[in-house]
Amino acid sequence: ELQLVESGGGLVQPGGSLRLSCAASGFTLSTYSMNWLRQAPGKGLEWISYISKTSGTIYYADSVKDRFTISRDNAENSLYLQMNSLRVEDTAVYYCATMGVTGFDDWGQGIMVAVSS
Amino acid sequence: DIHMTQSPSSLSASVGDRVTITCQASPDIMNYLNWYQHQPGKAPKLLIYDASNLKEGVPPRFSGSGSGTLFTFTIIGLQPEDIATYYCQQYYNLPYTFGQGTKLEIK
Numbered sequence: 072e073l074q075l076v077e078s079g080g081g082l083v084q085p086g087g088s089l090r091l092s093c094a095a096s097g098f099t100l101s102t103y104s105m106n107w108l109r110q111a112p113g114k115g116l117e118w119i120s121y122i123s124k125t126s127g128t129i130y131y132a133d134s135v136k137d138r139f140t141i142s143r144d145n146a147e148n149s150l151y152l153q154m155n156s157l158r159v160e161d162t163a164v165y166y167c168a169t170m171g172v173t174g175f176d177d178w179g180q181g182i183m184v185a186v187s188s
Numbered sequence: 189d190i191h192m193t194q195s196p197s198s199l200s201a202s203v204g205d206r207v208t209i210t211c212q213a214s215p216d217i218m219n220y221l222n223w224y225q226h227q228p229g230k231a232p233k234l235l236i237y238d239a240s241n242l243k244e245g246v247p248p249r250f251s252g253s254g255s256g257t258l259f260t261f262t263i264i265g266l267q268p269e270d271i272a273t274y275y276c277q278q279y280y281n282l283p284y285t286f287g288q289g290t291k292l293e294i295k
Contacts, residue, residue, distance in 0.1 A: 075231075116224070116232065116275055118284040132283045166231065173238055174222040174279060178231035 073097045075167050075179035082185045087157050093150040093167030093179055101125075101145035104170035107152045109163035110181075117163075120152065121170065135161075157186045190217060190278050194287030202295045207263040209290045211254075211276035219255045220280035226289075227272040236261065268294055 079091040093105070107120045120141040121130040129141055140153040150167050162185050168175040193212045201207050211221065223236035234243050236252035239259055249265045263270055271294055276287040 115289045116226070116277070116286045118286070121282075130282055168232075171234070171237075173220075174234050174277065175224075175232070176234055178233075180229075180231050 073169075073177050075169070075177060077165060077167055077179045077182035080165065080182035080184045082187065083157055084188050085157060085159055085186055087186070088153070088155045089157065089184060091152040091154065091165055091167075091182060091184070093152075095148045095150070099145075100143065100148045100150065105141075105143060105150045106168045106170055106175060107139075107141060107150075107165060108168060108175065108178075109161075109165045109184075111160070111163040114163075122150070154184070157184075159186050162186045189283055190215065190281055190285050192276055192278055192285050192287040194276055194290055196290060197288065198291040198293070200293045200295050201266050203266055203268060205266045207266055207270075207292065209261040209274055209276075211259040211261070211287050213257045213259070213278055213280075216256050217278045217280035220278055221252075221254070221259050222277045222279065223250075223252055223261045224275045224277060225270075225272045226275060232275070266294070270294075 074096045076094045104123045108118050110116050119132045119135045122141045138156045142151045164181040166178050166181045168178040191214045195210050219239040221239040224232045226232040235246050235250050240252045251262050253260050273289045273291045275289050
């Protein structure tokens with residue numbers, strides 16, 4: 072069974088950093104492009120980053136560009152999101168998701184990131 | 189960015205009812221539109237892709253239609269387990285954008 076499990080979330084002060092991980096099991100990560108999305112409290116879903124199967128193509132939403140870095144280690148079957156210069160408005164549940172032909176096919180359960188002083 | 193406007197923002201219906209949610213895109217996104225179900229504490233789930241195609245394993249009471257700028261998501265015969273927030277999402281252009289969601293409750 073395909074499973075994605077996020078980890079690395081928590082409470083951090085504004086300006087701080089966190090690194091999220093997404094561990095894939097039940098399938099080979101290298102067969103999928105991957106994404107990070109998030110949902111702030113009381114808000115809707117927001118796509119924030121995409122990485123192709125071999126890391127050759129990467130995209131970011133303007134809201135996180137130049138602060139967040141997506142990466143992957145196919146040998147470890149893992150996806151990462153390095154988050155620097157965190158802001159209060161980055162507080163959200165963060166999800167990793169596979170990129171199917173047309174949409175976000177499979178999602179993790181999400182991990183909470185809280186940015187507060 | 190492509191703007192997605194979803195309505196209504198919340199909806200209360202009875203078991204067995206027909207429920208309709210509308211999503212408007214600006215500008216035109218052809219049929220590059222998906223619908224997701226998000227239940228509290230669970231991972232979002234892709235239900236409909238390319239505006240009208242049912243993802244494998246999704247019950248046929250769910251359906252989608254539309255193209256261009258106006259899209260509709262319908263549940264025929266609402267079930268208690270359909271309690272969730274539903275989102276439309278465009279993949280015509282980056283950044284991929286979502287509607288603000290429709291929270292569906294059972295009367």
